[in-house]
Amino acid sequence: LPALLKDATLLESRAYVNGSFIESAKTFEVTNPARGDVIANVTDLSRADVGKAIDAAFEAQKDWASWTGKERANVMRKWFDLIMENQDDLGTIMTAEQGKPLAEAKGEVAYGASFIEFNAEEAKRVYGETIPGHARDKRIMVLKQPVGVAASITPWNFPIAMITRKAAPALAAGCTFVARPAAETPLSALALAVLAERAGIPAGVFNVTPSSSASEVGKEFCENEKVRKITFTGSTEVGRILLRQAADQVKKCSMELGGNAPFIVFDDADIDEAVEGCIASKFRNNGQTCVCANRIYVQSAVYDEFAEKLKARVKDMKVGDGLSDEAPDMGPLISSDALEKVQAHIRDAQSKGAKVIWGSQNDEMEGNFFGPTIVTGATQDMAFATEETFGPLAPLFSFENEDDVIAMANDTIFGLASYFYAKDMSRVWKVAEALEYGIVGVNTGLISTEVAPFGGVKQSGLGREGSHHGIEEFLEMKYVCLSL
Numbered sequence: 075l076p077a078l079l080k081d082a083t084l085l086e087s088r089a090y091v092n093g094s095f096i097e098s099a100k101t102f103e104v105t106n107p108a109r110g111d112v113i114a115n116v117t118d119l120s121r122a123d124v125g126k127a128i129d130a131a132f133e134a135q136k137d138w139a140s141w142t143g144k145e146r147a148n149v150m151r152k153w154f155d156l157i158m159e160n161q162d163d164l165g166t167i168m169t170a171e172q173g174k175p176l177a178e179a180k181g182e183v184a185y186g187a188s189f190i191e192f193n194a195e196e197a198k199r200v201y202g203e204t205i206p207g208h209a210r211d212k213r214i215m216v217l218k219q220p221v222g223v224a225a226s227i228t229p230w231n232f233p234i235a236m237i238t239r240k241a242a243p244a245l246a247a248g249c250t251f252v253a254r255p256a257a258e259t260p261l262s263a264l265a266l267a268v269l270a271e272r273a274g275i276p277a278g279v280f281n282v283t284p285s286s287s288a289s290e291v292g293k294e295f296c297e298n299e300k301v302r303k304i305t306f307t308g309s310t311e312v313g314r315i316l317l318r319q320a321a322d323q324v325k326k327c328s329m330e331l332g333g334n335a336p337f338i339v340f341d342d343a344d345i346d347e348a349v350e351g352c353i354a355s356k357f358r359n360n361g362q363t364c365v366c367a368n369r370i371y372v373q374s375a376v377y378d379e380f381a382e383k384l385k386a387r388v389k390d391m392k393v394g395d396g397l398s399d400e401a402p403d404m405g406p407l408i409s410s411d412a413l414e415k416v417q418a419h420i421r422d423a424q425s426k427g428a429k430v431i432w433g434s435q436n437d438e439m440e441g442n443f444f445g446p447t448i449v450t451g452a453t454q455d456m457a458f459a460t461e462e463t464f465g466p467l468a469p470l471f472s473f474e475n476e477d478d479v480i481a482m483a484n485d486t487i488f489g490l491a492s493y494f495y496a497k498d499m500s501r502v503w504k505v506a507e508a509l510e511y512g513i514v515g516v517n518t519g520l521i522s523t524e525v526a527p528f529g530g531v532k533q534s535g536l537g538r539e540g541s542h543h544g545i546e547e548f549l550e551m552k553y554v555c556l557s558l
């Protein structure tokens with residue numbers, strides 16, 4: 075891997091605490107999911123080590139908060155610039171540990187960096203408020219102040235963006251940050267730390283604490299009184315654990331949890347565009363995103379046409395090693411467990427009468443590779459109707475009318491992203507309002523951008539990331555009442 079990089083010093087395997095790269099007695103292995111080889115042995119911090127990182131963040135916070143918004147913005151802008159200057163190397167590191175094709179990895183680097191750029195600008199605009207007093211001699215002001223030390227736990231599917239979505243608004247607000255990256259993908263996070271240091275972000279402000287024991291780190295974050303904010307992306311199951319643990323100290327929490335995104339194609343849709351949107355939403359990151367279409371509902375009159383066109387389109391999609399010259403459309407799945415889940419969902423659907431019209435089971439690929447698979451005849455009693463597959467399986471459900479499909483789409487504990495394709499204006503409004511989701515993509519399969527508020531309703535989470543709303547998650551309101 076170092077030989078593939080222009081700047082091999084970006085490949086850092088030590089933890090980043092209080093402005094220094096540190097080692098500990100233990101390490102854990104990071105493997106390349108495409109090739110199975112070990113690419114790094116990363117410092118494995120204990121719970122006590124993480125406690126020290128929290129101490130450093132706590133010590134650094136007051137000074138960082140005293141910087142003007144513009145001063146914080148300037149170093150954050152530098153960080154953004156350095157990330158973009160090193161986009162190729164960061165992409166290579168990400169593909170090596172995560173598996174996504176290099177072009178997609180570089181795309182994530184830019185997407186991840188955009189949160190730093192956007193929030194650097196927002197740092198200057200943390201406006202308070204004045205409110206007319208409730209008595210002739212009273213004046214009321216509202217101050218916005220940083221929450222304090224924020225700590226994150228993030229998954230492996232977006233090794234950079236999941237961290238910058240949290241760290242950038244935190245730093246902009248004047249919080250300091252401790253990031254525990256997923257154990258599968260710590261190298262991207264540590265490369266971010268190398269560049270944060272070069273950008274001049276002060277010691278203790280941004281810390282990266284790799285650890286093979288997520289649950290121990292999670293407990294430290296929740297039980298250490300110096301941490302005032304927990305920000306998590308991952309499964310609803312782990313989100314519940316963290317919320318329970320955080321309850322003891324009533325910590326502020328943001329949770330980006332699981333989804334089970336419906337993708338609805340109405341009979342007035344442009345079918346070719348719907349197919350393209352479906353490909354983009356379903357197969358990005360090999361289906362391993364929390365906003366990937368999981369249930370595809372197609373109105374009966376256009377069902378066969380959509381199925382045929384989708385099949386024709388996926389036939390040409392290549393699956394392979396993301397770092398190879400053939401530039402595949404999709405990389406491997408992250409692990410053998412992930413592969414097993416996709417296969418289990420296919421078997422479950424087949425046993426209940428669904429048909430695989432295009433699929434990867436017959437392919438002769440080794441390792442965790444699995445290509446796009448389409449299933450027709452999907453019904454609400456199949457596993458993927460209630461559970462996220464998190465893989466390249468596209469189940470096609472048939473429906474007759476608007477009310478039915480809205481009921482089916484909303485029949486889930488989740489409420490993150492949803493998508494639909496339609497042209498009729500009143501239908502567009504009605505369906506957009508009726509879907510119980512935090513995000514609705516209308517005639518588009520791609521909804522992620524730093525300028526919009528991303529987040530879920532129901533058991534998909536609490537809080538929003540991105541847009542001017544994102545920084546509010548790291549600010550407290552203080553109301554000052556002045557008597558003249």
Ligand code: ADP
Nearest residue numbers: 227228229255256288289292307308309312315
């Ligand atoms: P995913 O399927 O995306 O890995 P998880 O919710 O299992 O979703 O994991 C998301 C992140 O949460 C990972 O970094 C994982 O290591 C971490 N994690 C798992 N269990 C716990 C826990 N009990 N406490 C804190 N973090 C956890």
